[in-house]
Amino acid sequence: MHFLNRLWAGALVVLLGSSYSNASPGPIQLLGRDHSQTRVIAGVTIPDTPVVRAAQAYARAHADDMTYNHVMRSWLFGAIIISRSKDSVAIDPEVHAVAALLHDLGWDNTGELVSPDKRFEVDGALAAWNFIESSVHNGTIHSHDWDDDRKWLVWDAIALHTTPTIFAYKQPLVFLTAAGINADFHGPESDLSGLITWNDYYQVKAAFPRLDLASGVSKIICGFARNKPATTYDNFMMQFGIRYVANYSQNSVGHLGIDEVENALPN
Numbered sequence: 530m531h532f533l534n535r536l537w538a539g540a541l542v543v544l545l546g547s548s549y550s551n552a553s554p555g556p557i558q559l560l561g562r563d564h565s566q567t568r569v570i571a572g573v574t575i576p577d578t579p580v581v582r583a584a585q586a587y588a589r590a591h592a593d594d595m596t597y598n599h600v601m602r603s604w605l606f607g608a609i610i611i612s613r614s615k616d617s618v619a620i621d622p623e624v625h626a627v628a629a630l631l632h633d634l635g636w637d638n639t640g641e642l643v644s645p646d647k648r649f650e651v652d653g654a655l656a657a658w659n660f661i662e663s664s665v666h667n668g669t670i671h672s673h674d675w676d677d678d679r680k681w682l683v684w685d686a687i688a689l690h691t692t693p694t695i696f697a698y699k700q701p702l703v704f705l706t707a708a709g710i711n712a713d714f715h716g717p718e719s720d721l722s723g724l725i726t727w728n729d730y731y732q733v734k735a736a737f738p739r740l741d742l743a744s745g746v747s748k749i750i751c752g753f754a755r756n757k758p759a760t761t762y763d764n765f766m767m768q769f770g771i772r773y774v775a776n777y778s779q780n781s782v783g784h785l786g787i788d789e790v791e792n793a794l795p796n
């Protein structure tokens with residue numbers, strides 16, 4: 530399973546080191562309300578607030594074990610990157626936690642959050658937005674703590690996490706959320722930040738076993754290529770359709786970006 534090819538990964542390591550270079554040097558600056566409440570999971574210190582606990586419970590309720598363990602590891606790797614980064618970027622650890630924990634709601638194994646017509650990243654982003662709004666409505670969080678800017682950060686981080694050619698140039702939180710997720714695929718070898726060690730990897734993996742991540746993800750993506758193929762034609766999921774789904778390629782003809790361009794109106 531390669532979300533990224535290694536060349537991109539190499540370029541992005543450079544990018545993480547340089548893209549914020551116009552900011553003054555110093556450690557990551559934490560945004561958000563209250564950083565005193567923390568707890569430790571698998572040796573990693575993470576923010577402990579009501580919305581983070583609710584997001585974790587929501588992720589657990591809408592994921593199979595493989596997916597839940599993947600989002601937990603992705604969160605913890607992101608938290609490690611945040612804690613070690615020397616880049617001077619403003620990161621809100623609570624927003625990161627919510628985005629990382631909810632990034633695969635579009636795979637919801639109850640089916641409740643899965644649309645018939647939207648790619649899974651957008652289903653996830655919309656479900657996370659709704660989760661935040663319902664948490665405001667039921668009093669878990671206050672609306673003034675979750676303005677639209679924070680909600681859009683979560684939305685962007687989830688919607689773009691499989692698109693490195695875009696997320697690399699978005700807000701630092703969007704990039705970092707994706708970096709944590711990415712680190713889960715190949716450990717330090719695909720860690721865009723260069724800050725995750727094999728020791729971290731084994732420690733987090735011991736607490737949240739991988740449960741055949743590669744084949745589990747492949748099966749889920751093939752399901753989308755089979756059941757809502759139109760959501761896969763403009764992105765990485767198409768590769769799964771071409772390789773594994775019967776008649777996928779022939780059914781895609783006429784619905785691709787290339788068809789749009791080549792069949793454009795003449796002069």
Ligand SMILES: *[C@@H]1O[C@H](CO)[C@@H](O)[C@H](O)[C@H]1NC(C)=O
Nearest residue numbers: 583584587660663664667669
């Ligand atoms: C409030 O809503 C959130 C998000 O839907 C949910 O996770 C949480 O359990 C709810 N809390 C209560 C007390 O109903």
Ligand SMILES: *[C@@H]1O[C@H](CO)[C@@H](O)[C@H](O)[C@H]1NC(C)=O
Nearest residue numbers: 755774775776777778779780
């Ligand atoms: C694939 O296409 C062939 C020929 O059009 C058809 O006979 C077959 O049933 C299709 N298979 C699936 C799984 O759609």
